[in-house]
Structure formats: structure tokens, C-alpha cells
Amino acid sequence: MSGRYLLRRTGLILYTLLVVSVLVFGITQVLPADAATMLLGENATPEQLAAIRERLGLNDPIWTQYLRWLGGVVTGDFGTSMRTGLPVLPQIAEALSRSLLLAALSIGLMLVLALPLGILAAVRRGRPVDLLVSLASYVGISLPEFVTATLAILVFADWLGWLPPTGYVPLTEDPARSLLHLILPVATISLILVAHVSRMVRSELVDALHTDYVRAARLKGLPERVVLRRHALRNALLPTITIVALDVGYVLGGIIVVEEIFAIPGIGRTLIVAVQNRDLPMIQAGALVMAATYCIANFLADLAYAALDRRIQYG
Template structure:
């Protein structure tokens, strides 16, 4: 059964990721205990040993990992070394801005990619197609962080009253929230839009050259029916696959965009935790983001059967 097999794959992947994250975090240069003691405290071997014992860093790495992963399985993500708060609470307080940024970026990129890709396929070889393809290539090659900085600069010159930095919760002020999220969403969605529109164009060109399309044309079917009813349906499978993969990459890209636009999401949380060597917080945050990436692709696999019944679930 696909569900049992995919769930097993999910468990194996997350187990491997947890080991890698746990090991790599401890390879970051710097001593977490020395950082926690601070520059104004005399750092002595006794103080270091006392603090290591209190937070459990004096135990073997295998023991530390087993204790951590056992807590994760039971829903306990650990305690922040700096604030003393549960890691789950720290993540929950910063989760919504990242989810909103990612979701809105995926929505903008995926929704606009379909009509743009179809237009490029129908206008193949024409000036409009060439111009849109050049724009798509530019969207793929321009770094998002650079584009964000330039966008902030230009907006401050042309629309000085437009707020593009910081974050306001949606339910606190919906209009202010959407205004502040507009620019980071566009910046984050642009590479995805460029990639997906080129993919749709390629898939549509392949579909429009099939025999069943020529048959539909010979029977007098309209252009809109041929493009959006027949050809697009077959072009959706690689499109949805790419949407699932791109969503995972957008979660990673959101970390950078949040820094550029001062959005208090998981990006700021994990980067601050890395600089502080806050092991439990870093481990749990990366594990949450990885789980989200794997789950999105799991859902994509399930959607295949609804798009094309010929695809069997093995």
C-alpha cells in the first residue's frame, strides 16, 4: 500500500535528517557553554563543568541524541537553553509569519505560472514568447535577497508611505498585514513563478503536439477547450510535482527573505539560535521545516491519482 510505504519512507528520511542535524549543529565553531556564561563572567573549568552538567552537555553524544529524539517522538521538543521556555512554544510563536509568507508565495507563483506558461506555449517563437522567456530566465538567476534589497530601496523612493518592513498579524490588522507581506511575497515567489511557467510551457508544447489534440481540432473544438480542457490536464502532473518540490525550497528561501524584510518568523528564530548555539531550538526548528517539506511531497504523490487515474499507487 502506498500510504504504509510512504509513511515508512517518511520515518526513515526524518530519522536520517535528525541524526545529520544533531551531528552538524555540534560541529559549528564556538562553545555554547562559554557563550552562555557571557563575556562579563569569569569562565573557569568549574563553571563550565557545572553548566554542562545542568543542561546535559556532559553526557555522551549518543545519550544526548537518544534523549532528544525520544522527547521528539512524544511531542517534547526540548527546552531553550537561553530562555528556559519549551522549544515548541518558541517555534509556535514564530511559525505563522513563515507559513503565511510561504503559502502566499506558493499561491502567487503557482496560480500565475499556469496562464503565463500556456500563453508562452501558444505564442511559441513570437516576440511575446521571447520576452517572457527572458523575464523567466532573469527571475531564476537574480538572487532573491538582492532583489529584495533593491525592491525596498526603489519602493522607499517611489512610494515612501508604503510599509514593506516588519510584520503585523493578519487578525490584528488584515490590510496592514497584506501590505507588509506584498513585497516579500513577490520577491520570494518570482523564482518559483519563472521556473514553473517554463515548465508549463514545455509540457504544454508537448501536449499540444499529441494526436488527440489534432483530433480535437479536426472536430472543431475551440482553442480554449483544447488548451485548458485537454492539453493542460496532461501538463499538470509535472507541474504539481515541481510545486511540491518548490514549496520545500521556498521554506528555505523564506529564512533569507525574513532577514531582508525584518519578518519575525522561523528564519530569524533559527539564525539567532545558531549564533547562540541553542542546540535544542536549532534541531527542532530544522526538523519542523524538514517535516513540512517531506509532508508536502507526500501530499503531492497522493494527488497524482486524482489528476491522472492511469497512475497506479504502488
């Protein structure tokens, strides 16, 4: 992978984030919310509102406000939260770290389960295990997150009492309790991911096992596990990487619902609270950070492509 490609891809990410910043800033400007009123309250006098608008530069043209905000973002200053009165960046960073932990555990569990299930279903195509995996995949894809989360709380928290229903404990405070609180949210997110990715792995591996190069490898007398690992699986995983990268977008969307249901103070729940309170700086920062996360995930997918298939050259 050449430095020219890395430079070009970095430029594309920055351009994408620039477009997102314009859209996010523009949308938040037309929301039915007034920053001065949010800061001073409904009982503020017109003179007080006029003074705070002047101090915050809200009377300036929108493009001037955008450039001022963008300049702050570039230097790491996302503004001050209208709800808490604290700088936005530390709050977003803390919330994002919790969401990234939840997402990393969910994607890790997905990879541990989806790959073996997809491989097993492909190798045992048409047999009961294949039908069982396919049926479980259809069920997993059909259930939305809020249904899965509600059922998980009812069964494992209320009826059986095995796990805490909601809440969050920092990992640094009590690792055991923290992981215990994360089991149900991680399982909720992973269920759809496992169903989606296992189906993709099965489909691509079935096609790969019927290609000419796999037949040639078998005719050479290579053991079936070698044929599967070195020839079929390596090529079958390439499209799967794309699906996993796209699923990052699902995780970012689904995590909002899951964090709200399980009361996890991550980036998703932070955005919901910000929208409810018309906290414009927090909304702008949260949306921009989530867009950056998605862009980085797609970039890492390209790197994984090149690592799995040496024929792929980015120049």
C-alpha cells in the first residue's frame, strides 16, 4: 500500500467529514431551538436574550458562525454544552469510550460466533446443522434491537434473575460488575450481527468450494482442511469484510437504541439527551464523531482486504 494511496484516502476522509460538518451544522441551525433561550430559560427578558445572542455571535451570518465553529473543531474545541455548561469534547470522549467498548465486545463476539457457524453451515450444506444455522440467522435478522433487548431483560433479568437489567459500571471501577452489566447489551447487538455475517460467510464459502481453483487443489491431494483454510476461506472472507465494515454503520445506529434501553451513558444516549434538550453543540459534536468513526472503519476494511489478498494493490 503506497503512501500516495494513504494520502489520497486521508484526503477523502477529511472531505467527507467536511461535507458532514456542513450538513450537521446546517440542520442544527433550522431546528426549533434557540441557543439563547436554552441558556437563559423561558423567563429571560428580551434584553438578556439580545445580550447573550450578541456575546455568542448568534447575530452573525450563518457562514460566519460555521467557520468559527469549524475552526474550533479543528483545534479540538467543540464548544460548551448548553445543558451542563461544560466543554463538549471531554463529555463526548468519555461517552465514546463507553460506546467503543460496547461495540468492540459486540463485534468480537460476532466474529467468534459468526465465522465458525458460517463455515460449519457451508461445509455441512443441506444437512440439519445447515438448516439450523440458517433458521437461527433468519430469526436473528427479523428481530429488531428493541424487541431483543426487551425479551433479554424479561427472561434473564426479571424471570431468571441472572443478570442486572440496566445500568453501567465503569470498567476501571469494578471489571467484574462492568462486564456483567454489558452481557445483555452485547448479546442484543451481536445477535443481528452474527445472523447477518454467518449467512454471508456460508454463501460465499459455498460458492468458493465449487470454484475451479478449489477443485484443482483437491486434485493435487491436499487435505480438505488445507483446501478450506488456504484456498476457499481466504477468498470467501473478502466480501465478508465489506459486510462487517457496513455493519459498523448498523452498530452505530443500533447502539443508540441499546444504550437507551439498558441505560448505558454512551455516545448514543448522549445524543438522545442532547436532542431532547436541544443541546446543539453536543448534537453537532456527536454526529461528527460518529461519522468519523464510520469513515475510519471503512478505511480499516480496505487494509484488511489488502492483508488477505496480496493481489489487491492500492496505488
